[in-house]
Amino acid sequence: MQTIERDLVIIGGGPAGLAAAVSARKNGLDDILLIERDRILGGILNQCIHDGFGLHTFKQALTGPEYAQRFIDEFTALGIDALLDTIVLSLDNNRTLTVSSKKGFIRIRARAIILAMGCRERTAGAISLPGTRPSGVYTAGAAQNFVNLQNIMIGKHVVILGSGDIGLIMARRMTLEGAKVEAVFELLPTPSGLARNVRQCLDDYGIPLFLSTSVFELHGKDRLTGVTVARVDDRFQMIPETRRLVPCDTLLLSVGLIPENELSLSAGVRLEPATSGASVDDRFMTNVPGVFSCGNVLHVHDLVDHVSEEAGLVGWCAVRYLEGEPSPEKAFIPVVPKADIRYVLPQTISGKEDVTISLRVTRPMRNAAVLVTDQGRKVARKKLVRLHPAEMIRIKVKAKDIETAEKLEVSVQC
Amino acid sequence: MENHYDVVVIGAGVVGNAIARELSKYAVSVAVLEKELDVAMGTSSRNSGVIHSGIHYKPGTLRARLNVQGNALMAGLCQDLKVKIDYIGKLTVAQDEEEVKSLYALKDQGEANGVPGLEILDPGAMEKIQPRVGGIRALHSPSTGIICPYSLTIALAENAQANGCRFYLGHEVTSIQKTGDRFDIRAGNKSFSAKVLINSAGLYSDQISRMLGITDYRIYPCRGEYLILDKRLKGTLNVLVYPAPHHGKAGLGIHLTNTVSGNILIGPSNEYREDPEDYACTADIMAQLRREGHVLLPELKTTDFIRSFSGLRAKQTPPEIGGFKDFVIESREDVKGLINLIGIESPGLTSSPAIALMVRDMVTSLLPLAPKKEFNGTRSGMTGHFYELSDEEKADLVARDPDYGEVVCRCEQITKKEVLDAIQNPLGARTINGIKYRSRAMMGRCQGGFCLPRIVQILEKEFGYRPEDYYLKNLHSPLFSGEMRPDKTRA
Numbered sequence: 001m002q003t004i005e006r007d008l009v010i011i012g013g014g015p016a017g018l019a020a021a022v023s024a025r026k027n028g029l030d031d032i033l034l035i036e037r038d039r040i041l042g043g044i045l046n047q048c049i050h051d052g053f054g055l056h057t058f059k060q061a062l063t064g065p066e067y068a069q070r071f072i073d074e075f076t077a078l079g080i081d082a083l084l085d086t087i088v089l090s091l092d093n094n095r096t097l098t099v100s101s102k103k104g105f106i107r108i109r110a111r112a113i114i115l116a117m118g119c120r121e122r123t124a125g126a127i128s129l130p131g132t133r134p135s136g137v138y139t140a141g142a143a144q145n146f147v148n149l150q151n152i153m154i155g156k157h158v159v160i161l162g163s164g165d166i167g168l169i170m171a172r173r174m175t176l177e178g179a180k181v182e183a184v185f186e187l188l189p190t191p192s193g194l195a196r197n198v199r200q201c202l203d204d205y206g207i208p209l210f211l212s213t214s215v216f217e218l219h220g221k222d223r224l225t226g227v228t229v230a231r232v233d234d235r236f237q238m239i240p241e242t243r244r245l246v247p248c249d250t251l252l253l254s255v256g257l258i259p260e261n262e263l264s265l266s267a268g269v270r271l272e273p274a275t276s277g278a279s280v281d282d283r284f285m286t287n288v289p290g291v292f293s294c295g296n297v298l299h300v301h302d303l304v305d306h307v308s309e310e311a312g313l314v315g316w317c318a319v320r321y322l323e324g325e326p327s328p329e330k331a332f333i334p335v336v337p338k339a340d341i342r343y344v345l346p347q348t349i350s351g352k353e354d355v356t357i358s359l360r361v362t363r364p365m366r367n368a369a370v371l372v373t374d375q376g377r378k379v380a381r382k383k384l385v386r387l388h389p390a391e392m393i394r395i396k397v398k399a400k401d402i403e404t405a406e407k408l409e410v411s412v413q414c
Numbered sequence: 415m416e417n418h419y420d421v422v423v424i425g426a427g428v429v430g431n432a433i434a435r436e437l438s439k440y441a442v443s444v445a446v447l448e449k450e451l452d453v454a455m456g457t458s459s460r461n462s463g464v465i466h467s468g469i470h471y472k473p474g475t476l477r478a479r480l481n482v483q484g485n486a487l488m489a490g491l492c493q494d495l496k497v498k499i500d501y502i503g504k505l506t507v508a509q510d511e512e513e514v515k516s517l518y519a520l521k522d523q524g525e526a527n528g529v530p531g532l533e534i535l536d537p538g539a540m541e542k543i544q545p546r547v548g549g550i551r552a553l554h555s556p557s558t559g560i561i562c563p564y565s566l567t568i569a570l571a572e573n574a575q576a577n578g579c580r581f582y583l584g585h586e587v588t589s590i591q592k593t594g595d596r597f598d599i600r601a602g603n604k605s606f607s608a609k610v611l612i613n614s615a616g617l618y619s620d621q622i623s624r625m626l627g628i629t630d631y632r633i634y635p636c637r638g639e640y641l642i643l644d645k646r647l648k649g650t651l652n653v654l655v656y657p658a659p660h661h662g663k664a665g666l667g668i669h670l671t672n673t674v675s676g677n678i679l680i681g682p683s684n685e686y687r688e689d690p691e692d693y694a695c696t697a698d699i700m701a702q703l704r705r706e707g708h709v710l711l712p713e714l715k716t717t718d719f720i721r722s723f724s725g726l727r728a729k730q731t732p733p734e735i736g737g738f739k740d741f742v743i744e745s746r747e748d749v750k751g752l753i754n755l756i757g758i759e760s761p762g763l764t765s766s767p768a769i770a771l772m773v774r775d776m777v778t779s780l781l782p783l784a785p786k787k788e789f790n791g792t793r794s795g796m797t798g799h800f801y802e803l804s805d806e807e808k809a810d811l812v813a814r815d816p817d818y819g820e821v822v823c824r825c826e827q828i829t830k831k832e833v834l835d836a837i838q839n840p841l842g843a844r845t846i847n848g849i850k851y852r853s854r855a856m857m858g859r860c861q862g863g864f865c866l867p868r869i870v871q872i873l874e875k876e877f878g879y880r881p882e883d884y885y886l887k888n889l890h891s892p893l894f895s896g897e898m899r900p901d902k903t904r905a
Contacts, residue, residue: 001805001806001809002809037821037824085820087821087824089821089827098805098808100808100812100819100820100821101819101820102812102816102817102819102820103816103819104809104812104813104819105805105808105809105811105812105813105819106809107805120859120860120863120864121860121863123720123721123859123860123861123863124861125642125719125720125721125722125861126717126719126720126859126861128641128700128704128719128722130694130695130696130697130700130722131694131695132693132694133693133695133723134886134891135846135885135886135887135891135892135893136893139863141863142862142863142864142866142867145867146867146870146894147898149867150867150870150871150874151881151897151898151899151901152870152881152894152896152897152898153881153894153895153896153897153898154893154894154895155894155895156895177898216697217697221691221693221890222886222887222888222890222891223886223890223891223892249895258717262825265646276717
């Protein structure tokens, strides 16, 4: 069995993997190999044919494929190696991978690895949806693949469960393709997707969004014939008297994304319950030396611009690791979520460098500030008009303010 | 007449297919009529997949005898058919002295039935077999095993077909007439004729009986729901663990079951239904299974539930009576040539090879059965999974056939070759569920979110499927409504 050795292997050729590869090359690393399971680079962006990508990075509204192409062009111009149509089947704690493709099944030993596998969608099984098991139930992303990449119409009369961004985008897409989209139902009292997507994909097309409402049963033995929906109380319990049948032939699920960390786990990478992604330091290194993580496999982002920016930083961190630059001393400073904060990232920092902390709040708030403190001492503060769980917040912390810190606490101050 | 057979078997479940394969060893013509588009679409694909030891049934009953005999035959059968079986053993655990008594009673009963190797274990010995199992004593039955029930059912059918048996899928029997010494059968708008008719229609066996004027039987479908857990938990359970029988409890209770593919099942529940195809899962029972799962398996996380399903047992007793009635396997005197199999619920899967022998003996007295020299009882080709191989074996296989290198289903690591085999093997899949049952693609934690679009691409490219050609399980379950707009590049 063939075994090859590489300095840096990047797993995944979506926006995170591409940006990490480009950055690693620009920071002087020669030996880079990117592995992508699809036939082309770009990842999930290839099926996101709507616009709105790149507003931060390029100051224009690009489609998913256009956004991806800018990075693919740069990747190609830099002459970085990629294995396409190739899947990584295993990864161990010594950074050895097995990969498989039509060309063969080989082993690769890497000095450093960047995990950039992205995420997968939660399914009907994962949310234990009761009822029958008919055809016509799809995750929104799979539906998007059929509709946008394969010219296949999945159904004519659609209900959408969950107000994640892909669900909202697909509500508009199916309407444009002539389907009747009955409604979007969301269990939570607030939409899960971006506010702009609620406006542009639902409001502009007269598609109703029912909050605190969910699907409680599927009907139809063969093809889906309808769903039972009902409102929920504040403990998410169904209110029986609000039950009603909504006829439909198609149900799309947009009920959450799960970072795809099976390979990470097999390598011994420790995951954070709050993000379902790796626990990382301020160089985005996991607990396994030389294994880095970025993009949606680290934590689910809402904007691809942030993915690219984060991954660019990680590409540089991997190069510094490979160049033997000593990692900051082991005395890491924990970063801990407090009041109204769902998660923070990175989970530990060195205090020797400036760092950007990414975070999400637990509930919508207005006119509040995100506060970073070290034993009561203010380290950073960011005022915001609108804070929403669907929108990631980032706050910069300066090295000079945290050199002697022992523990950083992040909270919302109303 | 074209559809003229010595033997017609109704129902392509594990029992019907085991009988068909057994009869394919002899110089008789055999057809299997099945109303669904695939084999194993009823109870045979919707159960725990346990090969029982035979401790639970009264000595002298058919269930006891066929279970123990079937268990012993299963190892050789699985070897021939290249079906994975794992005799992992079972602990039946007692929590108090009252239950310990019932363990001894079970042990005596099992020994009377001829179950090998039964032992009552103390906590120290229990702990060695299954850490943290709890309880004060356990009955260990080493001959209990696990199997993939639909893999076995499919393998039996493929091998029966390879040996000359004809399968008519999508052929629902609508009427049967006895004319002279032959049966005239209408199924799927075709006429069939048979000297011997075998009713192994499972949940519909009472209805088939009634078509011949036999009103002795009624089947009461009894639904069991299950939850399937992520493979992450593989290794937390070494053996099957069941609670000891408890006074006033009819079923074996909700428990954890390992599967040969590394998932764990929680279930089954026990609930009578009117409709023999009511395969719904219900909110209340799913919630109950989740709760019990957390008690039985402390490592369980909410993200470990990947799918639910339900199956129906063909019970002969109504809910107000409950309990079990013995299998009915009879060669009818009043309708000569009819062999009736009624109420083959648990342990039907385990018993199936023994039932096949018993039915063969019944057929012998109706038809001369001369052994066929050309019978080949082994299945050819690679029938295991790519993911089960060592790295070196994988590398060799990919070098020989590049389609093994293309992994289509990332969760279960199922290759393009395995998907192609599912379609091209004898009795190849005609539905998406058929591909799923044969290849395991779409059975993992993403439930086809990643691989279904890829499988659709493969079917279009390799077999010329159009969007309207994809069905989930039958012709009433189309996957898609058609093309979005005319595609002139599509062949």
